[in-house]
Amino acid sequence: MSARREAVRQALSGYSGFRSAQDLYTDLRAEGSKIGLTTVYRALQALSDSGEVDVLRTDDGEAVYRACDTESHHHHIVCRVCATAVEIEGPTVEKWAAEMGAKHGFSGVTHTVEVFGTCADCS
Amino acid sequence: MSARREAVRQALSGYSGFRSAQDLYTDLRAEGSKIGLTTVYRALQALSDSGEVDVLRTDDGEAVYRACDTESHHHHIVCRVCATAVEIEGPTVEKWAAEMGAKHGFSGVTHTVEVFGTCADCS
DNA sequence: TCATATTTTGACAACCGTTTTCGTTTTCGT
């Protein structure tokens, strides 16, 4: 694990939600790092391959990443217009995901859930 | 509904699964249509807006479409090792997401759910 | 240590699916 790769991992674990490669790149540069965008992508790919981060695609095709060892587990409902996020709890979903995993013979089951909508102020 | 748009809809309903815009374009050209790729995209966008087709993103960011008549919205449980995906149904989650949206004053609520784990073969 | 092999890095270009642009063609109402 090189220093740069570790920096990306650190940057990602600083956030509880999902973060795009470009976001992470901006974060790192803002902190003074001289890392390149290419390296951020490579680091994320490596971390993804080794199962240390989860990847998913947003509706507009952008890849977003999350450190998948987060214990403080919660979800968000995000406004499409103003991007405000409200934390929501979901024992229902947690249970459902675990059940689905068991049902299909999967172990070490984790899940990602994001809810989108238009908030009261913006609609 | 223009003739071209109707042709795209027809082409899509000819398949039971998901089909990309470019696939549909190739199909239509093969049938002798002189439709342009741009129009295929526009037709799919219109059909998607009006709720006549479902859209989702493949892991490599490509948008795929499906005529949504009988089939319903579903999710996947993906193996971390071999990337096999199993379709799972989640009335539980659908309901939960809708409830959460209503509870916090959000309208037009959608959600993304991905479940990860290690499948029986890979563990 | 020093020299050499290997890996990692980052600027930049290439890639590819998608969207925008813009001039032309078709459709639709009157």
Next chain:
DNA sequence: ACGAAAACGAAAACGGTTGTCAAAATATGA
């Protein structure tokens, strides 16, 4: 049939991602 509005297609633009390649960092070993 006429004019306005919508739809069309070719090509260019766009944006996120991946490939290229030479330089820099790191590991290896004599």
